[in-house]
Amino acid sequence: MATKRTIDVALSTTGLDREGRPQRVPLVADGSGQVTAMAAPPSLEPELEGEHMLINLGPQHPATHGVLRLVLELDGETVVRCIPHVGYLHCGFEKIGEYRQYNQIIPWTDREDYLNSPGNNIAFALGAERLFGVEITERCTVLRVIALELSRIISHLVWVGTTCIDIGAFTPFLWAFQERENIYNLLEGWVGARLTTSISRVGGMAADIPDGWLDGLRGFLKTFPKTLVEVDKMITRNGIWVGRTIGLGIMTPQDAINYGLSGAMARASGVAWDMRKDFPYLDYETYDFDVPIGVNGDVYDRFLVRMEELRQSVRILEQAVERLPDGPVNVNDPRLILPPKSKATSEMESMIHHFKLVMEGPRPPVGEVYVPVESPKGEKGYYFVSDGTAKPVRWRIRPPSFVNLSAIPKMVEGHLLSDVIAINASIDIVMGEIDR
Amino acid sequence: MAINVKVVDRPIDETSYVRATLKGLGNTFKHMIDPHKVTTQYPEQRESISPRWRGTHRMLTTEDGKAKCVACGLCPTVCPANCIKLVPGEDEEGNRYPLVFEIDEFRCIFCGYCQEVCPEEAIHLGRHYENSEYSREGFVYDLERLMAQTHPVCEMWDPADPKGE
Ligand code: SF4
Ligand code: SF4
Numbered sequence: 001m002a003t004k005r006t007i008d009v010a011l012s013t014t015g016l017d018r019e020g021r022p023q024r025v026p027l028v029a030d031g032s033g034q035v036t037a038m039a040a041p042p043s044l045e046p047e048l049e050g051e052h053m054l055i056n057l058g059p060q061h062p063a064t065h066g067v068l069r070l071v072l073e074l075d076g077e078t079v080v081r082c083i084p085h086v087g088y089l090h091c092g093f094e095k096i097g098e099y100r101q102y103n104q105i106i107p108w109t110d111r112e113d114y115l116n117s118p119g120n121n122i123a124f125a126l127g128a129e130r131l132f133g134v135e136i137t138e139r140c141t142v143l144r145v146i147a148l149e150l151s152r153i154i155s156h157l158v159w160v161g162t163t164c165i166d167i168g169a170f171t172p173f174l175w176a177f178q179e180r181e182n183i184y185n186l187l188e189g190w191v192g193a194r195l196t197t198s199i200s201r202v203g204g205m206a207a208d209i210p211d212g213w214l215d216g217l218r219g220f221l222k223t224f225p226k227t228l229v230e231v232d233k234m235i236t237r238n239g240i241w242v243g244r245t246i247g248l249g250i251m252t253p254q255d256a257i258n259y260g261l262s263g264a265m266a267r268a269s270g271v272a273w274d275m276r277k278d279f280p281y282l283d284y285e286t287y288d289f290d291v292p293i294g295v296n297g298d299v300y301d302r303f304l305v306r307m308e309e310l311r312q313s314v315r316i317l318e319q320a321v322e323r324l325p326d327g328p329v330n331v332n333d334p335r336l337i338l339p340p341k342s343k344a345t346s347e348m349e350s351m352i353h354h355f356k357l358v359m360e361g362p363r364p365p366v367g368e369v370y371v372p373v374e375s376p377k378g379e380k381g382y383y384f385v386s387d388g389t390a391k392p393v394r395w396r397i398r399p400p401s402f403v404n405l406s407a408i409p410k411m412v413e414g415h416l417l418s419d420v421i422a423i424n425a426s427i428d429i430v431m432g433e434i435d436r
Numbered sequence: 437m438a439i440n441v442k443v444v445d446r447p448i449d450e451t452s453y454v455r456a457t458l459k460g461l462g463n464t465f466k467h468m469i470d471p472h473k474v475t476t477q478y479p480e481q482r483e484s485i486s487p488r489w490r491g492t493h494r495m496l497t498t499e500d501g502k503a504k505c506v507a508c509g510l511c512p513t514v515c516p517a518n519c520i521k522l523v524p525g526e527d528e529e530g531n532r533y534p535l536v537f538e539i540d541e542f543r544c545i546f547c548g549y550c551q552e553v554c555p556e557e558a559i560h561l562g563r564h565y566e567n568s569e570y571s572r573e574g575f576v577y578d579l580e581r582l583m584a585q586t587h588p589v590c591e592m593w594d595p596a597d598p599k600g601e
Pocket of ligand 1: 515
């Protein structure tokens with residue numbers, strides 16, 4: 001039914017004639033198999049009355065990866081306009097953080113981009129450490145690289161799996177989740193939790209890896225590339241997959257930069273922008289790896305880039321396992337780190353120190369910092385403003401999914417409704433991070 | 437520099453329908469006859485969980501059956517979810533003990549901070565994950581319930597696991 005609003009929206013849209021009727025663009029195939037638009041033939045029949053339709057995709061749609069609501073204006077089955085609505089999952093993390101000590105915020109960062117919890121924890125800790133002005137130990141640096149790359153693998157595996165389901169392939173999803181399960185088993189052995197790890201602390205890690213953990217990781221690094229090859233065999237050259245992904249949602253490098261895209265989205269468009277390369281942290285510049293970039297910036301390129309990143313993560317992990325040094329994990333800074341449990345329960349001084357640290361919390365100097373890291377979704381940054389008390393005055397997340405999602409109206413324009421699913425999947429959004 | 441930029445190649449020319457389908461089917465059959473089974477037949481089979489598992493809480497007791505907790509108030513302070521309720525009391529000899537100690541397992545996020553800060557090694561997270569109750573109230577564990585738990589406890593932040601801080 002044409003409400004006034006519908007007509008208003010329709011009139012303001014390209015692709016319509018003066019009366020608000022869709023312009024017809026007949027498609028013909030010439031000899032080369034290329035489909036081109038040609039001038040409209042003189043119509044023999046009077047044109048049928050038509051109007052655009054607004055539909056809601058989401059917020060309870062399985063293919064919108066959470067509670068994203070896309071209002072789509074359709075002309076037949078072609079998308080004329082798309083308006084994303086976000087905010088259904090808003091939890092107020094940033095406000096809550098203003099009432100928590102720095103270490104107490106770490107469990108909240110688990111829950112924003114929940115496919116990448118170790119990555120968030122570590123990104124948060126890196127930001128807070130810059131604020132406190134501490135240097136972490138060598139062992140901690142390598143352990144963090146291991147955790148970061150493991151969480152990148154988790155996130156990309158979930159992406160490959162769920163995108164396969166969205167597009168119609170079920171089997172690679174199961175293989176991807178099987179490997180993800182192995183990583184979760186490793187994380188469980190390290191910190192005792194699978195999804196919400198809280199793996200880092202300001203100035204160190206929650207715990208050192210247990211004995212024999214590295215052997216488990218080495219085993220994983222042996223079997224995982226095999227699965228990757230299988231997934232690759234299954235879909236990369238599959239005509240159905242290629243047909244459903246190629247030429248969709250193209251972003252040129254200029255567009256990618258103008259929209260502020262980051263991560264695999266920007267790299268698929270050919271922008272070699274990777275925080276690990278451009279703003280190295282955790283000694284990433286000393287590792288050997290490639291930053292993959294795409295050519296066309298379509299969904300297929302984003303898939304290829306993410307698959308390549310999985311292989312590169314394995315390379316980084318192999319080097320990190322080799323170079324893991326012995327030594328302490330936490331910095332030797334009594335302002336930040338609790339004394340060991342055995343001391344805190346036996347020595348009076350340590351006990352007093354323990355109480356003071358827990359009750360008052362570590363206090364950073366006055367200042368503000370922004371530290372970006374390369375999360376699986378793109379540039380993720382934490383911004384802190386401190387007034388010298390134990391709690392941040394303001395704490396802000398730069399969520400890569402949110403910025404990448406802002407390009408969806410441009411990407412889906414002119415594509416079919418079923419392609420919206422593939423394009424939306426290719427952004428790799430996590431609503432927990434977008435709405436925070 | 438050791439970080440290189442690599443342009444991914446697009447194997448579009450090698451795209452096929454029949455060959456890819458057959459390959460996929462072959463892969464699926466290979467997995468079907470693979471003796472390595474990945475599915476756990478829960479609840480008949482159970483995966484073993486790590487000694488650092490962070491699950492349902494448990495309050496440890498002294499030899500004479502009293503709770504080890506001295507009502508110091510560190511765990512309610514540090515809990516990010518504000519789910520520990522503690523009312524301290526004092527006996528005739530001046531020893532502090534918890535009059536009320538409740539953990540709302542529904543609000544708890546199992547971060548383990550309470551165990552990390554407890555100076556008496558009293559409150560522990562447990563290696564246990566199967567919780568079910570008929571009412572929401574049932575998830576507010578009081579001191580008695582916490583002391584009556586028997587599952588093994590998480591070893592992280594414990595002298596039993598020196599690597600875990
Ligand atoms: S595990 Fe964390 S959330 Fe749960 S009671 Fe302890 S401190 Fe609070
Ligand atoms: S930290 Fe330990 S001793 Fe202190 S109140 Fe909590 S359980 Fe009791």
